[in-house]
Amino acid sequence: MKAVEAKGFKIPLVGLGTWTLHGRDCARLVEQAIRVGYRHIDTAQMYDNERAVGEGVRASGKRSEVIVTTKIQPQWLAPQELERSVKESLAHLRLDVIDLLLIHWPNPRVPLSETLGAMARMKQAGYVKAIGVSNFTVALLDQANKVTSEPLVCNQVEYHPYLDQDKVIAACRKHGMALVAYSPIARAQAKGDDLLARIGEAHKKSAAQICLRWLIQQGVAVIPRTARIERLEENLNIFDFALSDGEMKEIAGLVRRGGRIVDWSWSPQWD
Ligand SMILES: NC(=O)c1ccc[n+]([C@@H]2O[C@H](COP(=O)([O-])OP(=O)(O)OC[C@H]3O[C@@H](n4cnc5c(N)ncnc54)[C@H](OP(=O)(O)O)[C@@H]3O)[C@@H](O)[C@H]2O)c1
Numbered sequence: 417m418k419a420v421e422a423k424g425f426k427i428p429l430v431g432l433g434t435w436t437l438h439g440r441d442c443a444r445l446v447e448q449a450i451r452v453g454y455r456h457i458d459t460a461q462m463y464d465n466e467r468a469v470g471e472g473v474r475a476s477g478k479r480s481e482v483i484v485t486t487k488i489q490p491q492w493l494a495p496q497e498l499e500r501s502v503k504e505s506l507a508h509l510r511l512d513v514i515d516l517l518l519i520h521w522p523n524p525r526v527p528l529s530e531t532l533g534a535m536a537r538m539k540q541a542g543y544v545k546a547i548g549v550s551n552f553t554v555a556l557l558d559q560a561n562k563v564t565s566e567p568l569v570c571n572q573v574e575y576h577p578y579l580d581q582d583k584v585i586a587a588c589r590k591h592g593m594a595l596v597a598y599s600p601i602a603r604a605q606a607k608g609d610d611l612l613a614r615i616g617e618a619h620k621k622s623a624a625q626i627c628l629r630w631l632i633q634q635g636v637a638v639i640p641r642t643a644r645i646e647r648l649e650e651n652l653n654i655f656d657f658a659l660s661d662g663e664m665k666e667i668a669g670l671v672r673r674g675g676r677i678v679d680w681s682w683s684p685q686w687d
Contacts, residue, residue, distance in 0.1 A: 417455045418655065420637050422594040423567040425546040427483065427516070429632045430652050431456025433598065433641030435463050441643065446472025449648050450482055458572075458598075458639040460487035460520055461505055470509035484511060487520035487550055487572075490684050494526050495534035502538050517544040518572055521551045523684040528556070529563040536566040548572070550598075551680070554587040561591045570637075572596040576606065577630060577667050578675035585636070600638040601627050603677050611670060619657045622650060629654045630667045 419426040432449045434442060434457065442465050446457055450473065459469040466486060473479055486509070492501040506514060517535060522528070535547045549560055550572035560568060571588050575581045575597035588595045601624045606612055612623035619626070624640075628651060631638050640651045659667070 417453060418632075420594045420635055422569040423546075423592055425516070425567075425569040427570060427594050427596060427637045428454070428456040429637050430454065430628070430654070431458055431483070431485075431596075431637065431639040432648070433639040434459050434465055434469055435641055437463075437468070437641070437643060438465050439468055442468035443471040443475065445643065445645065445648070447475040448645050450476035450478050452649050453652055454648070455481055456483045456485065456637070456639065458485045458596075459509075461489045461492070461501060462487070462520060466505055466508035467510075470511050473509075473511065479511065483515040484509065485516040485518060485572075486514055487518040490519075490521040490523040493519065493523045493531040495530055495537075498531060498534040499538065502543055506543060513542065514544045516546050516548060516569070518548045518550045518570070519552075521683045522549075522556055525684060528560055532560060532564040532566075532568075536564065539566050548593070551683070552584075554583050557584075557587045557591055557593070568593055570594040570596050572598055572639075574599045574676060574678050575631065575636060576600055576602040576675075576677075577609075577612075577627060577670040578602055578605070578672050579677075580671045580675070585634075594637055595635075596637045596639060597631050598639055599677055600631055600640050605677070609670070611666060615659070615663050615667070619659075621654070621657065625650060625654050626659070626667070629657070629659055630664060633659055633664065 417428040419428045538544045546569045548570040606627035612626045616626045
């Protein structure tokens with residue numbers, strides 16, 4: 417599996433998203449994903465599926481080859497809460513270590529320096545291999561990189577052809593961080609897209625595969641979610657063709673106002 421490297425940490429270009437997956441179905445899907453070649457599994461404390469994800473990873477027999485990402489809930493970003501919740505995540509996952517630990521959403525009520533300090537301590541104590549952030553704006557990326565004592569390897573954000581993320585991508589590059597795209601097939605909207613389907617016909621690929629290829633061809637890692645075992649391979653099978661410069665530009669033209677799908681209004685707000 418090809419990977420994007422940031423500060424010495426490698427993130428596979430295609431991983432599996434697990435939001436909404438639970439219980440035995442989740443464990444079975446994670447195990448099968450690893451069997452067919454996935455090497456990055458994305459979970460979060462908020463998804464309430466760390467137990468099942470860990471079970472699937474262990475059942476695969478390939479634990480040492482797989483990166484497991486989990487994310488700290490915004491209400492647990494104060495140092496003591498963070499440390500408690502990370503230990504709890506590890507207990508749920510029943511794994512030796514969390515490979516990549518992210519701040520799920522920023523929380524303006526907790527100073528970033530305190531959160532990142534606690535994350536650095538968890539890394540130094542061996543609970544975590546690498547740390548990063550999610551849903552960080554350009555300004556927050558600048559601030560975080562100024563105060564962190566440990567390298568931040570990625571920013572996980574919503575990204576697909578309908579949403580312009582040029583500024584965040586540029587900020588990640590400036591800070592040597594990888595960008596990991598969540599909702600990379602726009603929560604299935606890409607599958608019904610005429611342009612993506614037309615380009616797909618030329619390459620004998622589905623619209624979803626064209627969408628994912630467009631992202632990885634920019635050096636962005638993706639974590640598409642599927643609950644269907646047959647789609648695991650489809651979403652992985654995007655390394656045997658390339659989009660032309662013209663096709664890349666055409667797809668970039670799908671960007672639209674209000675292209676964001678994930679609602680931020682529930683998250684802790686700045687006063
Ligand atoms: N950091 C954050 O704040 C954050 C926020 C949102 C998501 N995430 C992470 O990112 C992951 C992915 O994002 P997402 O779940 O929002 O959306 P997504 O991966 O863009 O879309 C998932 C949807 O697409 C469908 N799908 C998957 N593969 C397909 C294919 N080849 N053809 C047609 N349809 C396909 C799935 O249906 P089927 O199940 O029927 O295949 C599902 O309905 C999440 O699971 C989660 O791990 C992180």
